[in-house]
Amino acid sequence: MGHLHNRNIIIGVTGGIAAYKIAELIRLLRGDGAAVRVIMSRGAQAFVTPLTLQSLSGHPVHTELLDETAEMGMGHIELARWADAFLVAPATADAVARLAAGRADDLLTTAALATPAPLFVAPAMNQQMWNNAATSANIQTLTNRGVNIIGPDAGEQACGDVGAGRLTEPADIRAEISAHFPNRALEGKRVVITAGPTREPLDPVRYLSNHSSGKMGFALAQAAAEAGAETILIAGPVMLDTPDGVTRVNIETAGQMHEACMEQIHESTDLFVGSAAVADYRAEFNAPQKIKKVGDTLNLSLIRNPDIITEVAKSTHRPSLVVGFAAETEHLMEHAEAKRVAKGLDVVVANDVSRADIGFNSDTNMVTWLDNAGHEVIPLTTKQNLARLLIARCSKRLSSTSDSDDKIPAKMEGDR
Numbered sequence: 001m002g003h004l005h006n007r008n009i010i011i012g013v014t015g016g017i018a019a020y021k022i023a024e025l026i027r028l029l030r031g032d033g034a035a036v037r038v039i040m041s042r043g044a045q046a047f048v049t050p051l052t053l054q055s056l057s058g059h060p061v062h063t064e065l066l067d068e069t070a071e072m073g074m075g076h077i078e079l080a081r082w083a084d085a086f087l088v089a090p091a092t093a094d095a096v097a098r099l100a101a102g103r104a105d106d107l108l109t110t111a112a113l114a115t116p117a118p119l120f121v122a123p124a125m126n127q128q129m130w131n132n133a134a135t136s137a138n139i140q141t142l143t144n145r146g147v148n149i150i151g152p153d154a155g156e157q158a159c160g161d162v163g164a165g166r167l168t169e170p171a172d173i174r175a176e177i178s179a180h181f182p183n184r185a186l187e188g189k190r191v192v193i194t195a196g197p198t199r200e201p202l203d204p205v206r207y208l209s210n211h212s213s214g215k216m217g218f219a220l221a222q223a224a225a226e227a228g229a230e231t232i233l234i235a236g237p238v239m240l241d242t243p244d245g246v247t248r249v250n251i252e253t254a255g256q257m258h259e260a261c262m263e264q265i266h267e268s269t270d271l272f273v274g275s276a277a278v279a280d281y282r283a284e285f286n287a288p289q290k291i292k293k294v295g296d297t298l299n300l301s302l303i304r305n306p307d308i309i310t311e312v313a314k315s316t317h318r319p320s321l322v323v324g325f326a327a328e329t330e331h332l333m334e335h336a337e338a339k340r341v342a343k344g345l346d347v348v349v350a351n352d353v354s355r356a357d358i359g360f361n362s363d364t365n366m367v368t369w370l371d372n373a374g375h376e377v378i379p380l381t382t383k384q385n386l387a388r389l390l391i392a393r394c395s396k397r398l399s400s401t402s403d404s405d406d407k408i409p410a411k412m413e414g415d416r
Contacts (some may be wrong), residue, residue, distance in 0.1 A: 235278020
């Protein structure tokens with residue numbers, strides 16, 4: 001039945017030509033076992049009749065904010081509480097703006113504001129409207145609030161223009177929503193994930209480190225635990241709570257992380273995700289006392305730390321899947337692919353940490369998944385949603401490996 005079996009999904013349809021595609025989306029969602037209810041704006045009803053979507057969803061379509069037939073007349077609150085996921089599709093430029101502003105002057109926006117369920121927005125509009133600075137700002141506002149933005153796709157549009165702004169295809173929208181829900185796909189699997197920075201001491205008060213927050217690695221650990229895996233999180237010094245169901249091992253230095261990883265990697269480990277930002281070098285000598293300021297320069301002798309992910313990938317008990325992160329500031333794809341090949345990884349997840357919105361300490365990320373079959377960009381989304389998408393991909397790969405009886409190693413390195 002997929003991840004959506006017995007899930008309650010609201011689709012808020014706004015007034016765009018792509019509204020006709022919602023009929024197919026409803027069919028797909030119901031085919032996965034989801035219950036679907038539809039809210040239509042007045043504009044949407046000019047493109048598709050409520051009767052059409054009622055026939056496909058099996059429920060009356062909701063169009064009015066004040067519903068005399070609803071319990072206590074609070075139909076929008078009842079709907080909002082019913083939903084496990086709330087999708088606005090197609091989301092016109094006007095709908096995106098109203099959602100970003102927190103408007104609540106019709107049923108669709110009021111229910112979206114009132115629901116505790118995760119909100120998904122699938123934009124669809126003219127390419128010029130999509131590229132307008134106002135729309136970009138509104139999308140960023142929604143993303144910062146944790147709203148999941150799906151698409152849009154690029155191509156020929158109904159108006160004759162060509163560019164970004166097409167509604168993402170129904171099958172892809174379904175996949176995005178499905179990936180959000182835990183499916184226990186890693187039940188019985190053992191996953192080891194590294195996260196955060198390391199600190200390499202120079203003296204009792206100073207150290208070498210980096211800006212990694214650990215947010216991506218902790219989100220991955222949470223997603224793995226939600227998917228049913230026995231999850232071990234080897235974490236550098238960060239101020240983050242341990243996700244439910246996760247066993248946490250705290251470390252400070254790269255040497256300690258190396259030791260912890262080697263202890264945790266054994267024949268029962270299925271997936272290694274090296275998302276930590278491990279220091280490449282450490283001081284050759286750690287001064288026993290605070291280094292005093294003498295002269296205008298200070299020379300430090302640095303030596304290489306162990307390459308943890310390479311050793312995991314080449315270990316006797318190599319996990320079936322090894323994934324690494326490549327955090328780069330230039331030549332992203334070239335450096336990421338070189339890392340994948342040189343280190344013997346199955347997958348590299350590449351991200352551009354020079355961008356403030358997807359770099360260190362941000363709550364959002366946009367990455368490229370690279371494996372031996374090619375690469376695919378995963379659009380900007382929250383780190384929590386990205387983690388679920390990545391874990392879903394890993395579980396699918398592990399499943400295909402198990403089916404073929406071929407052991408494919410997997411690891412991830414580079415939590416930013």
